[in-house]
Amino acid sequence: MNAVLAIDTSSNWGFALSIMPILLRGLIVTVAAAGLGFAIALVIGLLFAILRRSSSRLITWPLVCFLEFVRDTPLLIQLFFLYYVLPGYGIRLPAFLTGAAAIGLQYGAYMAEIYRAGIEAIGRGQWEASVALNLGRRSVYRDVIIPQAIPRIIPALGNCLVSILKETPILYTVSVLEMLNYAIIIGDRTYQYTIPLTLAGALMLFVTTICAYLVRWIELIVPRRGIALR
Protein backbone atom coordinates (compact mmCIF):
# COMPACT_ATOMS: atom_id res chain seq x y z
CA MET A 1 0.00 0.00 0.00
CA ASN A 2 1.17 3.43 -0.94
CA ALA A 3 2.20 5.89 1.75
CA VAL A 4 0.25 8.60 -0.05
CA LEU A 5 -2.96 6.71 0.64
CA ALA A 6 -3.25 7.62 4.32
CA ILE A 7 -6.13 5.93 6.08
CA ASP A 8 -8.34 8.24 8.09
CA THR A 9 -9.96 6.40 10.99
CA SER A 10 -11.47 9.43 12.74
CA SER A 11 -14.98 8.95 11.33
CA ASN A 12 -16.82 6.19 9.51
CA TRP A 13 -17.38 8.21 6.36
CA GLY A 14 -13.83 9.54 6.34
CA PHE A 15 -12.59 5.97 6.75
CA ALA A 16 -14.77 4.71 3.91
CA LEU A 17 -13.63 7.55 1.67
CA SER A 18 -9.94 7.10 2.47
CA ILE A 19 -9.90 3.35 1.74
CA MET A 20 -11.88 3.73 -1.48
CA PRO A 21 -8.81 4.33 -3.71
CA ILE A 22 -7.14 1.21 -2.28
CA LEU A 23 -10.18 -0.95 -2.91
CA LEU A 24 -10.60 0.46 -6.41
CA ARG A 25 -7.01 -0.46 -7.15
CA GLY A 26 -7.87 -4.00 -6.04
CA LEU A 27 -11.03 -3.95 -8.12
CA ILE A 28 -8.96 -3.38 -11.25
CA VAL A 29 -6.99 -6.54 -10.47
CA THR A 30 -10.22 -8.45 -9.79
CA VAL A 31 -11.75 -7.36 -13.09
CA ALA A 32 -8.53 -8.09 -14.98
CA ALA A 33 -8.33 -11.60 -13.51
CA ALA A 34 -11.99 -12.22 -14.35
CA GLY A 35 -11.49 -10.96 -17.90
CA LEU A 36 -8.44 -13.14 -18.45
CA GLY A 37 -10.19 -16.17 -16.89
CA PHE A 38 -13.19 -15.58 -19.14
CA ALA A 39 -10.98 -15.37 -22.24
CA ILE A 40 -9.19 -18.61 -21.31
CA ALA A 41 -12.54 -20.30 -20.63
CA LEU A 42 -13.92 -19.16 -24.01
CA VAL A 43 -10.98 -20.71 -25.85
CA ILE A 44 -10.57 -24.00 -23.97
CA GLY A 45 -14.33 -24.42 -23.73
CA LEU A 46 -14.51 -24.35 -27.52
CA LEU A 47 -11.59 -26.75 -27.71
CA PHE A 48 -13.34 -29.15 -25.31
CA ALA A 49 -16.61 -28.83 -27.22
CA ILE A 50 -15.01 -29.67 -30.54
CA LEU A 51 -13.00 -32.60 -29.10
CA ARG A 52 -16.22 -33.78 -27.46
CA ARG A 53 -17.78 -34.13 -30.90
CA SER A 54 -14.98 -36.37 -32.12
CA SER A 55 -16.10 -39.69 -33.51
CA SER A 56 -13.46 -41.65 -31.58
CA ARG A 57 -14.59 -43.02 -28.19
CA LEU A 58 -10.95 -43.03 -27.16
CA ILE A 59 -11.11 -39.23 -27.10
CA THR A 60 -14.68 -38.57 -25.97
CA TRP A 61 -14.86 -40.95 -22.98
CA PRO A 62 -11.81 -39.67 -21.07
CA LEU A 63 -12.85 -36.12 -21.98
CA VAL A 64 -16.38 -36.56 -20.65
CA CYS A 65 -15.01 -37.98 -17.38
CA PHE A 66 -12.47 -35.17 -17.11
CA LEU A 67 -15.06 -32.45 -17.73
CA GLU A 68 -17.43 -34.00 -15.18
CA PHE A 69 -14.56 -34.14 -12.68
CA VAL A 70 -13.59 -30.50 -13.24
CA ARG A 71 -17.19 -29.34 -12.99
CA ASP A 72 -17.99 -31.25 -9.79
CA THR A 73 -14.95 -30.44 -7.65
CA PRO A 74 -14.32 -27.18 -5.81
CA LEU A 75 -12.51 -24.38 -7.61
CA LEU A 76 -10.54 -23.68 -4.43
CA ILE A 77 -8.89 -27.11 -4.44
CA GLN A 78 -8.26 -26.94 -8.18
CA LEU A 79 -6.62 -23.57 -7.64
CA PHE A 80 -4.41 -24.95 -4.85
CA PHE A 81 -3.59 -27.95 -6.99
CA LEU A 82 -2.39 -25.77 -9.87
CA TYR A 83 -0.71 -23.26 -7.57
CA TYR A 84 1.32 -25.79 -5.58
CA VAL A 85 1.77 -28.62 -8.08
CA LEU A 86 2.68 -26.85 -11.34
CA PRO A 87 5.96 -25.39 -9.97
CA GLY A 88 7.02 -28.97 -9.22
CA TYR A 89 6.87 -29.64 -12.97
CA GLY A 90 8.87 -26.55 -13.79
CA ILE A 91 5.89 -24.37 -14.69
CA ARG A 92 6.29 -21.25 -12.57
CA LEU A 93 3.44 -18.84 -13.07
CA PRO A 94 2.62 -15.77 -11.01
CA ALA A 95 -0.35 -16.34 -8.65
CA PHE A 96 -2.46 -14.02 -10.80
CA LEU A 97 -2.00 -16.18 -13.91
CA THR A 98 -2.48 -19.44 -11.99
CA GLY A 99 -5.75 -18.04 -10.65
CA ALA A 100 -6.93 -17.00 -14.09
CA ALA A 101 -5.96 -20.44 -15.42
CA ALA A 102 -7.89 -22.25 -12.66
CA ILE A 103 -10.98 -20.13 -13.30
CA GLY A 104 -10.54 -20.60 -17.03
CA LEU A 105 -10.32 -24.37 -16.67
CA GLN A 106 -13.41 -24.74 -14.48
CA TYR A 107 -15.54 -22.39 -16.55
CA GLY A 108 -14.12 -23.86 -19.75
CA ALA A 109 -15.68 -27.15 -18.64
CA TYR A 110 -19.00 -25.36 -18.19
CA MET A 111 -18.68 -23.57 -21.50
CA ALA A 112 -18.02 -26.84 -23.31
CA GLU A 113 -21.61 -27.75 -22.41
CA ILE A 114 -22.89 -24.35 -23.50
CA TYR A 115 -21.13 -24.58 -26.86
CA ARG A 116 -22.36 -28.15 -27.29
CA ALA A 117 -25.95 -27.14 -26.63
CA GLY A 118 -25.51 -24.21 -29.03
CA ILE A 119 -24.10 -26.42 -31.78
CA GLU A 120 -26.74 -29.11 -31.28
CA ALA A 121 -29.49 -26.52 -31.47
CA ILE A 122 -28.63 -25.90 -35.13
CA GLY A 123 -31.08 -27.80 -37.31
CA ARG A 124 -30.11 -30.98 -39.15
CA GLY A 125 -30.99 -29.30 -42.41
CA GLN A 126 -28.00 -26.97 -42.04
CA TRP A 127 -25.63 -29.95 -41.80
CA GLU A 128 -27.29 -31.69 -44.71
CA ALA A 129 -27.17 -28.54 -46.82
CA SER A 130 -23.44 -28.18 -46.02
CA VAL A 131 -22.83 -31.75 -47.18
CA ALA A 132 -24.86 -31.08 -50.32
CA LEU A 133 -22.71 -28.02 -51.02
CA ASN A 134 -19.60 -30.17 -50.55
CA LEU A 135 -18.17 -27.97 -47.78
CA GLY A 136 -15.17 -29.28 -45.83
CA ARG A 137 -15.47 -30.08 -42.11
CA ARG A 138 -13.64 -26.90 -41.09
CA SER A 139 -15.69 -24.78 -43.40
CA VAL A 140 -18.96 -26.23 -42.07
CA TYR A 141 -18.06 -25.18 -38.54
CA ARG A 142 -16.57 -21.82 -39.46
CA ASP A 143 -19.03 -20.63 -42.06
CA VAL A 144 -22.29 -22.34 -41.18
CA ILE A 145 -22.60 -23.74 -37.67
CA ILE A 146 -20.64 -21.42 -35.36
CA PRO A 147 -21.96 -18.13 -36.85
CA GLN A 148 -25.50 -19.33 -36.19
CA ALA A 149 -24.69 -20.73 -32.75
CA ILE A 150 -23.20 -17.46 -31.47
CA PRO A 151 -26.46 -15.56 -30.80
CA ARG A 152 -27.93 -18.62 -29.08
CA ILE A 153 -25.08 -19.05 -26.63
CA ILE A 154 -24.47 -15.39 -25.77
CA PRO A 155 -26.95 -15.28 -22.83
CA ALA A 156 -25.39 -18.37 -21.22
CA LEU A 157 -21.87 -17.07 -21.80
CA GLY A 158 -22.90 -13.78 -20.22
CA ASN A 159 -24.09 -15.61 -17.11
CA CYS A 160 -20.72 -17.35 -17.02
CA LEU A 161 -18.94 -13.99 -17.12
CA VAL A 162 -20.95 -12.71 -14.15
CA SER A 163 -20.27 -15.94 -12.23
CA ILE A 164 -16.56 -15.65 -12.97
CA LEU A 165 -16.53 -12.08 -11.63
CA LYS A 166 -18.03 -13.38 -8.40
CA GLU A 167 -15.50 -16.22 -8.17
CA THR A 168 -12.38 -14.07 -8.57
CA PRO A 169 -12.14 -13.08 -4.88
CA ILE A 170 -11.00 -16.69 -4.43
CA LEU A 171 -7.64 -15.48 -5.74
CA TYR A 172 -7.21 -13.95 -2.31
CA THR A 173 -6.38 -17.47 -1.06
CA VAL A 174 -3.22 -17.59 -3.17
CA SER A 175 -2.33 -14.07 -2.00
CA VAL A 176 -3.14 -12.16 -5.18
CA LEU A 177 -3.58 -8.51 -4.19
CA GLU A 178 -7.15 -8.08 -5.34
CA MET A 179 -10.05 -6.25 -3.76
CA LEU A 180 -10.94 -8.75 -1.02
CA ASN A 181 -7.28 -9.06 -0.05
CA TYR A 182 -6.96 -5.29 0.33
CA ALA A 183 -10.18 -5.21 2.36
CA ILE A 184 -8.85 -7.89 4.74
CA ILE A 185 -5.47 -6.14 5.02
CA ILE A 186 -7.19 -2.88 5.89
CA GLY A 187 -9.29 -4.78 8.43
CA ASP A 188 -6.23 -6.42 9.97
CA ARG A 189 -4.49 -3.06 10.37
CA THR A 190 -7.40 -0.98 11.65
CA TYR A 191 -9.47 -3.66 13.43
CA GLN A 192 -12.43 -2.41 11.40
CA TYR A 193 -13.65 -5.13 9.10
CA THR A 194 -17.24 -4.05 8.58
CA ILE A 195 -16.62 -1.00 6.42
CA PRO A 196 -13.94 -2.41 4.08
CA LEU A 197 -15.83 -5.66 3.59
CA THR A 198 -19.14 -3.87 3.03
CA LEU A 199 -17.50 -1.55 0.52
CA ALA A 200 -15.88 -4.52 -1.23
CA GLY A 201 -19.30 -6.18 -1.44
CA ALA A 202 -20.94 -3.01 -2.71
CA LEU A 203 -18.29 -2.51 -5.40
CA MET A 204 -18.71 -6.16 -6.41
CA LEU A 205 -22.48 -5.69 -6.67
CA PHE A 206 -21.93 -2.56 -8.75
CA VAL A 207 -19.61 -4.33 -11.19
CA THR A 208 -21.77 -7.46 -11.55
CA THR A 209 -24.88 -5.33 -12.13
CA ILE A 210 -23.14 -3.31 -14.84
CA CYS A 211 -21.87 -6.52 -16.34
CA ALA A 212 -25.34 -8.06 -16.38
CA TYR A 213 -26.73 -4.99 -18.19
CA LEU A 214 -23.83 -5.06 -20.63
CA VAL A 215 -24.58 -8.69 -21.45
CA ARG A 216 -28.25 -7.88 -22.00
CA TRP A 217 -27.25 -5.03 -24.32
CA ILE A 218 -24.95 -7.31 -26.31
CA GLU A 219 -27.80 -9.82 -26.61
CA LEU A 220 -29.90 -7.05 -28.13
CA ILE A 221 -27.35 -5.82 -30.66
CA VAL A 222 -26.21 -9.24 -31.89
CA PRO A 223 -28.31 -10.11 -34.97
CA ARG A 224 -30.56 -13.14 -34.40
CA ARG A 225 -29.47 -14.63 -37.70
CA GLY A 226 -25.87 -14.89 -36.63
CA ILE A 227 -22.48 -13.35 -37.23
CA ALA A 228 -20.32 -14.11 -40.23
CA LEU A 229 -16.82 -14.99 -39.10
CA ARG A 230 -15.16 -13.58 -42.20
Added chain:
Amino acid sequence: MSQTVAYFEYLIVGAKATALVGVVAYLLAIVFGFAAGIARAEKIPVANTVAFVYVEIFRGTSLLVQLFWIYYSLPLLGVSISPLMAGCLGIGLNSGAYASEIVRGALLSIPAAQLEAAAALDLSRNQTLWKIVIPQAVREMAPPLGNLSIAILKDTALVSMISIADIAFRAQQLRTFTYDSSRIYGVSLAIYFAMALVLLAMGRMAEYYAKPRYLRTWLLRRKVAQ
Protein backbone atom coordinates in the same frame (compact mmCIF):
# COMPACT_ATOMS: atom_id res chain seq x y z
CA MET B 1 0.93 -45.92 -1.98
CA SER B 2 0.81 -46.24 1.82
CA GLN B 3 1.50 -42.52 1.90
CA THR B 4 -1.58 -41.90 -0.22
CA VAL B 5 -3.65 -44.05 2.14
CA ALA B 6 -2.32 -42.08 5.11
CA TYR B 7 -3.29 -38.81 3.42
CA PHE B 8 -6.72 -40.23 2.67
CA GLU B 9 -7.22 -41.23 6.30
CA TYR B 10 -6.24 -37.77 7.46
CA LEU B 11 -8.39 -35.94 4.90
CA ILE B 12 -11.50 -38.09 5.23
CA VAL B 13 -11.92 -36.83 8.81
CA GLY B 14 -12.56 -33.42 7.28
CA ALA B 15 -15.33 -34.90 5.16
CA LYS B 16 -17.49 -34.91 8.30
CA ALA B 17 -17.25 -31.12 8.60
CA THR B 18 -17.76 -30.73 4.84
CA ALA B 19 -20.87 -32.91 4.96
CA LEU B 20 -22.23 -31.15 8.07
CA VAL B 21 -21.80 -27.67 6.57
CA GLY B 22 -23.17 -28.89 3.24
CA VAL B 23 -26.31 -30.50 4.68
CA VAL B 24 -27.15 -27.61 7.02
CA ALA B 25 -26.47 -25.07 4.26
CA TYR B 26 -28.65 -27.01 1.83
CA LEU B 27 -31.56 -27.13 4.29
CA LEU B 28 -31.16 -23.39 4.96
CA ALA B 29 -31.00 -22.74 1.20
CA ILE B 30 -34.26 -24.66 0.67
CA VAL B 31 -35.98 -22.71 3.47
CA PHE B 32 -34.71 -19.30 2.28
CA GLY B 33 -35.31 -20.27 -1.34
CA PHE B 34 -38.91 -21.29 -0.80
CA ALA B 35 -39.63 -18.26 1.40
CA ALA B 36 -38.14 -15.77 -1.05
CA GLY B 37 -39.36 -17.62 -4.15
CA ILE B 38 -42.97 -17.80 -2.95
CA ALA B 39 -42.89 -14.18 -1.78
CA ARG B 40 -41.73 -13.09 -5.23
CA ALA B 41 -43.93 -15.36 -7.34
CA GLU B 42 -47.05 -14.56 -5.31
CA LYS B 43 -46.11 -10.85 -5.14
CA ILE B 44 -46.83 -10.69 -1.40
CA PRO B 45 -46.58 -6.99 -0.43
CA VAL B 46 -43.43 -5.98 1.52
CA ALA B 47 -42.12 -9.59 1.51
CA ASN B 48 -41.74 -9.31 -2.26
CA THR B 49 -39.49 -6.25 -1.92
CA VAL B 50 -37.50 -7.76 0.93
CA ALA B 51 -37.00 -10.95 -1.08
CA PHE B 52 -35.93 -8.95 -4.16
CA VAL B 53 -33.28 -7.03 -2.21
CA TYR B 54 -32.07 -10.24 -0.53
CA VAL B 55 -31.77 -12.10 -3.82
CA GLU B 56 -30.02 -9.24 -5.63
CA ILE B 57 -27.49 -8.70 -2.85
CA PHE B 58 -26.62 -12.36 -2.38
CA ARG B 59 -26.55 -13.18 -6.08
CA GLY B 60 -24.68 -10.03 -7.00
CA THR B 61 -21.73 -10.39 -4.63
CA SER B 62 -19.12 -13.02 -4.04
CA LEU B 63 -19.66 -15.88 -1.58
CA LEU B 64 -16.20 -15.41 -0.11
CA VAL B 65 -16.93 -11.74 0.61
CA GLN B 66 -20.24 -12.75 2.24
CA LEU B 67 -18.53 -15.40 4.38
CA PHE B 68 -15.89 -12.95 5.56
CA TRP B 69 -18.56 -10.34 6.21
CA ILE B 70 -20.52 -12.72 8.43
CA TYR B 71 -17.37 -14.03 10.10
CA TYR B 72 -15.62 -10.72 10.78
CA SER B 73 -18.40 -8.14 10.87
CA LEU B 74 -21.24 -9.74 12.80
CA PRO B 75 -19.10 -10.05 15.99
CA LEU B 76 -18.14 -6.37 15.65
CA LEU B 77 -21.82 -5.51 15.37
CA GLY B 78 -22.48 -7.40 18.60
CA VAL B 79 -23.72 -10.73 17.22
CA SER B 80 -21.52 -13.58 18.39
CA ILE B 81 -21.49 -16.47 15.96
CA SER B 82 -19.32 -19.58 15.77
CA PRO B 83 -17.29 -20.20 12.58
CA LEU B 84 -19.43 -23.27 11.88
CA MET B 85 -22.65 -21.24 12.09
CA ALA B 86 -21.11 -18.46 10.01
CA GLY B 87 -20.16 -20.97 7.32
CA CYS B 88 -23.58 -22.64 7.22
CA LEU B 89 -25.39 -19.30 7.29
CA GLY B 90 -23.18 -17.77 4.58
CA ILE B 91 -23.55 -20.64 2.14
CA GLY B 92 -27.22 -21.10 3.07
CA LEU B 93 -28.04 -17.44 2.39
CA ASN B 94 -26.01 -17.36 -0.81
CA SER B 95 -27.47 -20.57 -2.25
CA GLY B 96 -30.92 -19.65 -0.94
CA ALA B 97 -30.85 -16.67 -3.27
CA TYR B 98 -30.15 -18.98 -6.21
CA ALA B 99 -32.75 -21.49 -4.97
CA SER B 100 -35.37 -18.73 -4.79
CA GLU B 101 -34.98 -18.08 -8.51
CA ILE B 102 -35.43 -21.81 -9.17
CA VAL B 103 -38.57 -21.89 -6.98
CA ARG B 104 -39.95 -18.70 -8.52
CA GLY B 105 -39.37 -19.96 -12.05
CA ALA B 106 -41.05 -23.28 -11.28
CA LEU B 107 -44.06 -21.63 -9.62
CA LEU B 108 -44.52 -19.27 -12.55
CA SER B 109 -44.27 -22.15 -15.04
CA ILE B 110 -47.58 -23.63 -13.87
CA PRO B 111 -50.15 -22.96 -16.63
CA ALA B 112 -52.79 -20.32 -15.90
CA ALA B 113 -55.55 -22.87 -16.58
CA GLN B 114 -54.61 -24.60 -13.32
CA LEU B 115 -55.17 -21.38 -11.40
CA GLU B 116 -58.45 -20.75 -13.21
CA ALA B 117 -59.64 -24.27 -12.40
CA ALA B 118 -58.66 -23.76 -8.75
CA ALA B 119 -60.59 -20.48 -8.68
CA ALA B 120 -63.59 -22.21 -10.27
CA LEU B 121 -63.47 -24.80 -7.47
CA ASP B 122 -63.47 -21.94 -4.97
CA LEU B 123 -60.09 -22.85 -3.47
CA SER B 124 -58.50 -20.15 -1.34
CA ARG B 125 -55.19 -18.58 -2.31
CA ASN B 126 -53.31 -20.73 0.23
CA GLN B 127 -55.04 -23.91 -0.90
CA THR B 128 -54.25 -23.12 -4.53
CA LEU B 129 -50.60 -22.52 -3.69
CA TRP B 130 -50.02 -25.56 -1.49
CA LYS B 131 -52.35 -28.11 -3.08
CA ILE B 132 -52.27 -27.17 -6.76
CA VAL B 133 -49.23 -25.08 -7.66
CA ILE B 134 -46.42 -26.39 -5.41
CA PRO B 135 -47.01 -30.14 -5.93
CA GLN B 136 -46.73 -29.60 -9.68
CA ALA B 137 -43.88 -27.11 -9.44
CA VAL B 138 -41.77 -29.55 -7.40
CA ARG B 139 -41.40 -31.61 -10.56
CA GLU B 140 -39.82 -28.64 -12.32
CA MET B 141 -37.62 -27.78 -9.35
CA ALA B 142 -36.15 -31.24 -8.75
CA PRO B 143 -33.38 -31.20 -11.38
CA PRO B 144 -32.04 -27.68 -10.70
CA LEU B 145 -32.30 -28.16 -6.91
CA GLY B 146 -30.29 -31.36 -7.37
CA ASN B 147 -27.60 -29.41 -9.21
CA LEU B 148 -27.67 -26.84 -6.43
CA SER B 149 -26.60 -29.52 -3.95
CA ILE B 150 -23.41 -30.09 -5.97
CA ALA B 151 -22.82 -26.34 -6.18
CA ILE B 152 -23.16 -26.19 -2.38
CA LEU B 153 -20.70 -29.07 -1.94
CA LYS B 154 -18.20 -27.12 -4.03
CA ASP B 155 -18.87 -23.94 -2.09
CA THR B 156 -18.21 -25.65 1.25
CA ALA B 157 -14.49 -25.70 0.42
CA LEU B 158 -14.51 -21.95 1.06
CA VAL B 159 -15.39 -22.38 4.75
CA SER B 160 -11.81 -23.58 5.27
CA MET B 161 -10.98 -19.87 4.99
CA ILE B 162 -12.93 -19.15 8.18
CA SER B 163 -11.10 -21.87 10.13
CA ILE B 164 -13.54 -24.77 9.82
CA ALA B 165 -11.55 -28.03 9.65
CA ASP B 166 -13.12 -29.42 6.47
CA ILE B 167 -11.32 -31.36 3.72
CA ALA B 168 -9.78 -28.24 2.17
CA PHE B 169 -8.58 -27.02 5.59
CA ARG B 170 -6.97 -30.35 6.47
CA ALA B 171 -5.38 -30.50 3.02
CA GLN B 172 -3.77 -27.13 3.71
CA GLN B 173 -2.55 -28.41 7.09
CA LEU B 174 -1.06 -31.53 5.51
CA ARG B 175 0.67 -29.49 2.86
CA THR B 176 2.47 -27.34 5.43
CA PHE B 177 3.79 -30.56 7.05
CA THR B 178 4.78 -32.59 4.01
CA TYR B 179 4.90 -30.31 0.92
CA ASP B 180 3.60 -33.33 -1.04
CA SER B 181 1.10 -31.06 -2.81
CA SER B 182 0.17 -33.12 -5.84
CA ARG B 183 -0.89 -36.21 -3.88
CA ILE B 184 -2.62 -34.28 -1.09
CA TYR B 185 -4.71 -32.17 -3.42
CA GLY B 186 -5.23 -35.12 -5.78
CA VAL B 187 -6.71 -37.15 -2.92
CA SER B 188 -8.81 -34.16 -1.78
CA LEU B 189 -10.19 -33.70 -5.29
CA ALA B 190 -11.01 -37.41 -5.45
CA ILE B 191 -12.91 -37.25 -2.14
CA TYR B 192 -14.90 -34.22 -3.29
CA PHE B 193 -15.64 -35.92 -6.60
CA ALA B 194 -16.84 -39.09 -4.83
CA MET B 195 -19.16 -36.97 -2.67
CA ALA B 196 -20.42 -35.17 -5.77
CA LEU B 197 -21.17 -38.50 -7.47
CA VAL B 198 -23.25 -39.56 -4.45
CA LEU B 199 -25.18 -36.28 -4.69
CA LEU B 200 -25.60 -36.78 -8.43
CA ALA B 201 -27.14 -40.23 -7.84
CA MET B 202 -29.39 -38.86 -5.09
CA GLY B 203 -30.48 -36.04 -7.38
CA ARG B 204 -31.43 -38.53 -10.10
CA MET B 205 -33.46 -40.49 -7.56
CA ALA B 206 -35.22 -37.35 -6.35
CA GLU B 207 -36.09 -36.47 -9.95
CA TYR B 208 -37.49 -39.96 -10.42
CA TYR B 209 -39.68 -39.74 -7.35
CA ALA B 210 -40.83 -36.21 -8.17
CA LYS B 211 -42.48 -37.56 -11.29
CA PRO B 212 -46.25 -37.10 -11.30
CA ARG B 213 -47.39 -40.71 -10.93
CA TYR B 214 -45.33 -41.12 -7.77
CA LEU B 215 -46.71 -37.90 -6.38
CA ARG B 216 -50.21 -39.08 -7.20
CA THR B 217 -49.86 -42.49 -5.55
CA TRP B 218 -48.22 -40.82 -2.57
CA LEU B 219 -51.10 -38.40 -2.15
CA LEU B 220 -53.62 -41.20 -2.64
CA ARG B 221 -51.96 -43.37 -0.01
CA ARG B 222 -52.02 -40.51 2.44
CA LYS B 223 -55.70 -39.99 1.82
CA VAL B 224 -56.45 -43.67 2.42
CA ALA B 225 -54.44 -43.56 5.65
CA GLN B 226 -56.52 -40.65 6.85
